[in-house]
Amino acid sequence: MNKKLLLLTGVTALFFNNANAGEYLPYVGFDYVNRTLNVADKMPDNYDIGNINAGLKFSDMASIELFAERSMREKKTYNGNTARGRLYNFGVDALLNAYNFSEGSILGTIGYGRVHTKLKYNGRTQKDSGNALRFGFGGEINPTPEWGFRAMYRYSIADSDAFANSKEFSIGARYYFY
Secondary structure (H helix, E strand, O other): OHHHHHHHHHHHHHHHHOOOOOOEEEEEEEEEEEEEEOOOOOOOOEEEEEEEEEEEEEOOOEEEEEEEEEEOOEEEEEOOEEEEEEEEEEEEEEEEEEEEEOOEEEEEEEEEEEEEEEEEEOOEEEEEEEEEEEEEEEEEEOOOOOEEEEEEEEEEEEOOOOOOEEEEEEEEEEEEOO
């Protein structure tokens, strides 16, 4: 995870160093994410996740955003056994401003995520990784030019052995560097 965080920090610094007013706008943000996975009964299926991100907003038309996520450890009891699970996720989303209004916009998104799961059940540890295609929509309100508050819904299709698809809802803030 440290290498990924270092890469995200380096890309963010590159964005800040090369920013030209009017062409693109770099930003950083954080989100709270609630994700529900389509999994077997014995596994935890609802995760609370922290998300950090960095992106570039191109005029008022679109944005590209890198993200890294980590969930809290969740547990579920099934037939007297307790399962504990955790998710790690990183990737990139492209956001399209479907409709702009004076202090915000309605957003559509498509993206790619690399998902890692870790499950402990019956004294065994099971790890899995997979790719996810992410689709979503939501909105952002900008009370000041520097700050944005965003809410999004996403549906992901994954090729992971741990889960096939997931639904997530996120709320968070963005800080734009003018």
